Amino acid sequence: MTVIATESLSKRYPRVTALDRLSLDIGPGVTGLVGANGAGKSTLIKILLGLSPATEGRAAVLGLDVATHGSAIRERVGYMPEHDCLPPDVSATEFVVHMARMSGLPASAARERTADTLRHVGLYEERYRPIGGYSTGMKQRVKLAQALVHDPQLVLLDEPTNGLDPVGRDEMLGLIRRVYTDFGISVLVTSHLLGELERTCDHVVVVDGGKLLRSSSTSDFTQTTTTLAVEVTDSDLHPDGAAALSRALARAGVGLAASEEQGLPGAGHILLVEATGEATYDIVRDTVAELGLGLVRMEQRRHHIAEVFRDHDQQQLAAKGAGGDGA
Amino acid sequence: MAPESSTQIHNIGYRSYDGTRLGRAYARKSLYSQSLRGAYGLGRSAKSKVLPMILFAVMCVPALIIVAVAIAVPGSTDLPIKYTTYALTTQVVIGLYLASQAPQSVSRDLRFKTVPLYFSRPIERVDYVVAKYAAMASALFILTATPLLIMYIGSLLAKFDVGDQTKGFGQGIVSVLLLSLLFAGLGLVMAALTPRRGFGVAAVIALLLIPYGAVSTVQAVAYGTGNTGAIEWLGLFSPITLIDGVQTAFLGATTAFPGGDGPSTGVGAVYLLVVLALIAGSYAALMARYRKAGL
Numbered sequence: 322m323t324v325i326a327t328e329s330l331s332k333r334y335p336r337v338t339a340l341d342r343l344s345l346d347i348g349p350g351v352t353g354l355v356g357a358n359g360a361g362k363s364t365l366i367k368i369l370l371g372l373s374p375a376t377e378g379r380a381a382v383l384g385l386d387v388a389t390h391g392s393a394i395r396e397r398v399g400y401m402p403e404h405d406c407l408p409p410d411v412s413a414t415e416f417v418v419h420m421a422r423m424s425g426l427p428a429s430a431a432r433e434r435t436a437d438t439l440r441h442v443g444l445y446e447e448r449y450r451p452i453g454g455y456s457t458g459m460k461q462r463v464k465l466a467q468a469l470v471h472d473p474q475l476v477l478l479d480e481p482t483n484g485l486d487p488v489g490r491d492e493m494l495g496l497i498r499r500v501y502t503d504f505g506i507s508v509l510v511t512s513h514l515l516g517e518l519e520r521t522c523d524h525v526v527v528v529d530g531g532k533l534l535r536s537s538s539t540s541d542f543t544q545t546t547t548t549l550a551v552e553v554t555d556s557d558l559h560p561d562g563a564a565a566l567s568r569a570l571a572r573a574g575v576g577l578a579a580s581e582e583q584g585l586p587g588a589g590h591i592l593l594v595e596a597t598g599e600a601t602y603d604i605v606r607d608t609v610a611e612l613g614l615g616l617v618r619m620e621q622r623r624h625h626i627a628e629v630f631r632d633h634d635q636q637q638l639a640a641k642g643a644g645g646d647g648a
Numbered sequence: 649m650a651p652e653s654s655t656q657i658h659n660i661g662y663r664s665y666d667g668t669r670l671g672r673a674y675a676r677k678s679l680y681s682q683s684l685r686g687a688y689g690l691g692r693s694a695k696s697k698v699l700p701m702i703l704f705a706v707m708c709v710p711a712l713i714i715v716a717v718a719i720a721v722p723g724s725t726d727l728p729i730k731y732t733t734y735a736l737t738t739q740v741v742i743g744l745y746l747a748s749q750a751p752q753s754v755s756r757d758l759r760f761k762t763v764p765l766y767f768s769r770p771i772e773r774v775d776y777v778v779a780k781y782a783a784m785a786s787a788l789f790i791l792t793a794t795p796l797l798i799m800y801i802g803s804l805l806a807k808f809d810v811g812d813q814t815k816g817f818g819q820g821i822v823s824v825l826l827l828s829l830l831f832a833g834l835g836l837v838m839a840a841l842t843p844r845r846g847f848g849v850a851a852v853i854a855l856l857l858i859p860y861g862a863v864s865t866v867q868a869v870a871y872g873t874g875n876t877g878a879i880e881w882l883g884l885f886s887p888i889t890l891i892d893g894v895q896t897a898f899l900g901a902t903t904a905f906p907g908g909d910g911p912s913t914g915v916g917a918v919y920l921l922v923v924l925a926l927i928a929g930s931y932a933a934l935m936a937r938y939r940k941a942g943l
Binding site for chain 1: 662663664665667668669670671672674675678679682691692693696756757760761762764765766767768769770771772
């Protein structure tokens with residue numbers, strides 16, 4: 322089943338080409354749409370909602386053509402914009418009820434669904450207070466609630482983690498994951514940060530300059546050997562604990578991964594260890610204990626999608642250099 | 649709510665919605681009623697009820713006094729003031745009401761960027777504009793027609809001639825209907841120009857009062873210099889004198905123009921055309937305004 326399908330979709334403005342022959346085929350689940358600012362993400366969303374005609378090509382959402390069935394699509398799709406969109410002088414409940422009715426829900430159903438939805442996104446007593454007094458995190462939840470209140474089959478979330486602190490970001494990403502796993506609503510979520518999508522999405526689509534750069538499932542990106550991040554303290558005997566551990570592990574035959582975090586504060590204290598099996602954990606623990614260092618943390622670290630794309634880019638560059646511009 | 653079917657168990661109790669979806673026409677109607685209620689502060693904070701309710705009361709009190717006088721004075725056979733004159737004499741109150749409520753109806757959605765949320769739903773631009781326009785016009789109609797209704801009921805209680813009163817009341821209603829459509833259109837266009845509420849309020853007041861002030865001044869000068877032919881044409885340049893002209897020509901009203909001579913039927917037709925053109929123009933301007941206000 323296809324949720325979103327586009328076929329050589331192009332959108333040209335007098336000065337810029339926002340989308341350039343983009344062909345996508347997105348199934349159910351959580352799909353991340355990644356691209357730098359101006360990569361064409363918002364333009365794509367506008368076209369998918371049937372609000373802006375494509376210059377050429379076709380697009381279908383939930384099997385409905387965007388050019389002819391815009392209204393029917395918008396009845397079954399939820400949209401959370403990137404920017405602020407909430408009036409400060411009404412309560413979340415009043416606002417979401419109104420938006421539910423705008424989606425065609427009868428008054429009693431609108432009230433019932435609003436109460437449910439606000440509870441699901443984590444707004445409780447505060448939902449009766451004016452939105453003006455909410456924190457950024459709470460406002461983002463209201464924005465998400467208005468996109469979900471009519472129980473759509475698909476929600477389009479434009480940069481939902483914008484402006485949130487790390488904790489708020491994690492909560493929002495967890496919520497987005499639940500929208501699909503618990504509510505059964507497919508999600509298209511845009512971001513300019515690859516990293517935050519790898520935990521949330523089943524599938525990642527990367528666009529750049531209106532073109533499709535890559536589209537594959539998240540597990541493809543991150544299914545490689547596990548890397549352990551190990552952080553140790555220094556001791557009087559070993560003033561540079563990390564270096565001492567690195568030497569000791571090398572002697573024990575454990576492979577070290579090149580750290581991606583060189584130059585970051587504290588990066589010198591983190592060792593990336595390639596875990597080949599359960600035994601590696603024991604070796605690390607024992608080696609740390611033998612050296613008399615304190616083990617601050619040892620955690621699994623998957624490869625970041627970013628690394629995969631960097632590899633992908635390099636391969637492309639190499640291919641270009643060797644075979645000329647084949648595409 | 650239907651009981652949860654065994655195939656739809658979610659661990660946090662999410663219930664999907666299988667009920668009816670009433671679509672575009674229903675959404676438009678909901679937006680209309682929400683905007684109309686909002687124009688009187690209903691469904692909004694207690695503070696926002698104060699001004700519209702006070703202005704509504706101020707509109708009605710003179711009508712009650714007129715009725716009381718008509719009933720109390722023995723031997724009177726008609727109300728002391730014509731139905732069509734009422735809106736002209738209370739135009740400042742109508743202007744204040746429009747200036748305070750038109751911006752709250754449209755500027756808020758623009759300022760807080762709520763407009764994209766509407767357009768990401770089944771309704772289209774035309775539904776939004778029609779609902780907002782109709783709601784503002786209805787709110788003004790309630791404001792201007794209620795005093796007329798009070799006067800009409802009062803006149804019946806005073807046992808004035810039913811035929812005369814009904815005719816006058818009908819003419820007054822047609823007149824305030826035109827006034828509501830014209831003022832709502834102009835007010836919404838001015839308010840939709842700016843997302844800033846304060847500017848919207850100022851712009852609406854300026855649009856109603858400055859042309860009126862200018863027109864009456866120039867009319868007075870023309871009257872003073874004996875140039876009476878110009879008076880009936882000058883009235884085309886302000887909203888309230890337009891209404892004055894139309895109702896004087898077609899609805900048996902007494903004009904407030906200097907000299908007491910309103911436009912003749914021929915010139916009155918021009919007045920009516922200008923009013924209708926302004927109403928259509930306001931609608932077109934609003935449609936154009938929201939073309940760019942989408943996502």
